[in-house]
Amino acid sequence: MSADVQAPAPRRRTRIQREKRDLILEAALEVFSAHGFRGATIDQIAEAAGMSKPNLLYYFRRKEDIHETxxxxxxxxxxxxxxxxxxxxxxxxxxxxxxxxxxxxxxxxxxxxxxxxxxxxxxxxxxxxxxxxxxxxxxxxxxxxxxxxxxxxxxxxxxxxxxxxxxxxxxxxxxxxxxxxxxxxxxxxxxxxxxxxxxxxxxxxxxxxxxxxxx
Amino acid sequence: MSADVQAPAPRRRTRIQREKRDLILEAALEVFSAHGFRGATIDQIAEAAGMSKPNLLYYFRRKEDIHETxxxxxxxxxxxxxxxxxxxxxxxxxxxxxxxxxxxxxxxxxxxxxxxxxxxxxxxxxxxxxxxxxxxxxxxxxxxxxxxxxxxxxxxxxxxxxxxxxxxxxxxxxxxxxxxxxxxxxxxxxxxxxxxxxxxxxxxxxxxxxxxxxx
DNA sequence: CTAACGTTTGTCCATCCGGTCAAAATTTGC
DNA sequence: GCAAATTTTGACCGGATGGACAAACGTTAG
The missing domain is CATH 1.10.357.10 (Tetracycline Repressor, domain 2)
Incomplete structure (x- = not known):
């Protein structure tokens, strides 16, 4: 049974959601650590995660959410x-x-x-x-x-x-x-x-x- | 008449040029150190130096030139x-x-x-x-x-x-x-x-x- | 006074970037 | 197999940002 990390009461996450979120976080770590928050762009992170920008924004609504998580x-x-x-x-x-x-x-x-x-x-x-x-x-x-x-x-x-x-x-x-x-x-x-x-x-x-x- | 490609060989600088450049560099230090290169904007630096953006760009042609100097x-x-x-x-x-x-x-x-x-x-x-x-x-x-x-x-x-x-x-x-x-x-x-x-x-x-x- | 030169400003532009949206494609629950 | 829910995509938007430019302003030397 999964217990969500912190986010506000969404129903429990799909397998795909967990996988994609992890993928994004891994990519974001790469990009943020190399360029800083402001220096990193959503596009870069999306590309590093192998998905389109709107797709990424489906999992994290704002750039800052990724960073915070x-x-x-x-x-x-x-x-x-x-x-x-x-x-x-x-x-x-x-x-x-x-x-x-x-x-x-x-x-x-x-x-x-x-x-x-x-x-x-x-x-x-x-x-x-x-x-x-x-x-x-x-x-x-x-x-x-x-x-x-x-x-x-x-x-x-x-x-x-x-x-x-x-x-x-x-x-x-x-x-x-x-x-x-x-x-x-x-x-x-x-x-x-x-x-x-x-x-x-x-x-x-x-x-x-x-x-x-x-x- | 000007032929200089980048930095060197400009004729000796005016008093005003020296003063303003120093002013800009001081302001840029403040802004760059607080936000990083990418996080800093020319507008911020210009404001901190008490001048308009085009005016600042008269002394340093590109943002990167300021940083380099x-x-x-x-x-x-x-x-x-x-x-x-x-x-x-x-x-x-x-x-x-x-x-x-x-x-x-x-x-x-x-x-x-x-x-x-x-x-x-x-x-x-x-x-x-x-x-x-x-x-x-x-x-x-x-x-x-x-x-x-x-x-x-x-x-x-x-x-x-x-x-x-x-x-x-x-x-x-x-x-x-x-x-x-x-x-x-x-x-x-x-x-x-x-x-x-x-x-x-x-x-x-x-x-x-x-x-x-x-x- | 005036021409030449240095300085300053307002306006404008192209691009980037964070984020939205509706529609299409896919997966899931029954 | 099919409807509902989830996921993915392309097109688009508004604001920020780096930088260009020409016109205006100021200063200085003759």
Whole structure:
């Protein structure tokens, strides 16, 4: 039995409706993430989804509806790694795996990352409530967990919220600024193995910083 | 009589031309950084610059010309902090001030940061050559400097290029993702002092990482 | 004063784009 | 097999937008 995501009380969706909507959302992710909301046109999305514009508009009445649906679906996937950050287990290990999971997401879902980045960059006009609600709550929650670790002396004392920001920033950078990263690394080893190199680097950075280790 | 194909070789510019062009570029920075290239309209820029659209088009023949000029002017300012990274002086101190300077730029020139972010996010269609040329050269150069420090045992060994990326990512995050940062910190102390807090946090992170310090 | 040059404006155009609509084609429930 | 419901399509619309243009306005040098 299907339970509809949010839309206002239409009767339960047809198989075709579910399939086509998914097709459209996939196409829209491709187009929105590459050009931003304003830069993307319905025609582009329709073509990428292999259907005509009026046909697409039969499934989503307005361009903004597509974007909104996409955003809502994505937020869950996107925040999953942070949700998993758990109080049990060794703090340093927990944080290390959080960083790795985030980096894997940047590698495997760069379009999703760019979609969010695009939205935030332009002032998050369409997802402000989500940021101030769901996201803030989650971060508050996890910041408390991290704070507990600090108080217990398990990790160094710093600002837990800025720690989370820095993990987001460093990992998502490899998705959002991919072209720049590749341009700078140039062809050759760096370009091919950039995610492995990034993983190793970030682990070093977050665990021990730059100060030379006395051995 | 005019024969110039595109930019170069116009006779020297009038005082009015210089003033108006600057005015337009300032307005364009505001508008482009807030809406992206495609999202910005010539009318918006013209209004922000306090002139009519045809008047603006008298100084810049095409929308893209404004963007291009803006980009070229900005790159210098933007990379200045990295250029200053110097071989002389204590490596850790050098890196610390680089981080601080970058963070100050994110605080004082958020529009510039967002303009670049927008461009890179969309695949850098208009500045690819700059990335592969000027930027890559500069990074190669500074990576060599950092590498020297590592070989000399002055800082821990890691990947110098990814180190640079991580500094860019963490500092620019406070400009590019400002709305998200503010939404998550919420009103109150965090919001007001976010840049000071960020500075302190980043210094801790880059110097010593998260491992609890034996005291 | 006036001719030459630089600047500004109103008007106009072609195209793009989000969205509508009615009719045609297809699928579904009985 | 057939009527009702769903899906698809082509044609169309109105507003926004990038840009062209010529006429008007202002400034400056002789």
């Amino acid at each position: 996409l955003m809502q679906r994505l937020l869950d996937t996107w925040l999953a790694p942070l949700r998993e950050l758990d109080d049990v287990g060794d703090p340093l290990t927990e944080l290390r795996s959080y960083i790795h999971r985030k980096l894997e997401m940047a590698r495997d879902f760069p379009r999703e990352s760019r979609l969010f980045a695009n939205e935030i960059l332009q002032g998050a006009p369409r997802i402000m409530p989500l940021l101030e609600g769901e996201l803030k709550t989650l971060v508050d929650d996890k910041a408390a967990v991290i704070d507990g670790w600090m108080r217990a002396g398990k990790i160094a004392r710093t600002d837990p919220r800025h720690l989370i920001f820095s993990i987001w920033a460093t990992t998502q950078h490899y998705a959002d600024f991919d072209v720049q990263v590749r341009a700078v690394l140039g062809p050759g080893r760096g370009d091919e193995h950039r995610f492995e190199d990034a993983a190793r680097f970030l682990e070093n950075l977050f665990m021990d910083g730059l100060r030379p280790r006395a051995r | 803006l980009m070229q002017r900005l790159l210098d300012t933007w990379l200045a902090p990295l250029r200053e990274l110097d071989d002389v002086g204590d490596p850790l101190t050098e890196l610390r001030s680089y981080i601080h300077r970058k963070l100050e730029m994110a605080r004082d020139f958020p529009r510039e940061s967002r303009l670049f972010a927008n461009e890179i996010l969309q695949g850098a269609p208009r500045i690819m050559p700059l990335l592969e040329g000027e930027l890559k050269t500069l990074v190669d150069d500074k990576a060599a400097v950092i590498d020297g420090w590592m070989r000399a045992g002055k800082i821990a060994r890691t990947d110098p290029r990814h180190l640079i990326f991580s500094i860019w990512a963490t500092t620019q995050h406070y400009a590019d993702f400002d709305v998200q940062v503010r939404a998550v910190l919420g009103p109150g102390r965090g919001d007001e002092h976010r840049f000071e807090d960020a500075a302190r946090f980043l210094e801790n992170l880059f110097m010593d990482g998260l491992r609890p310090r034996a005291r």
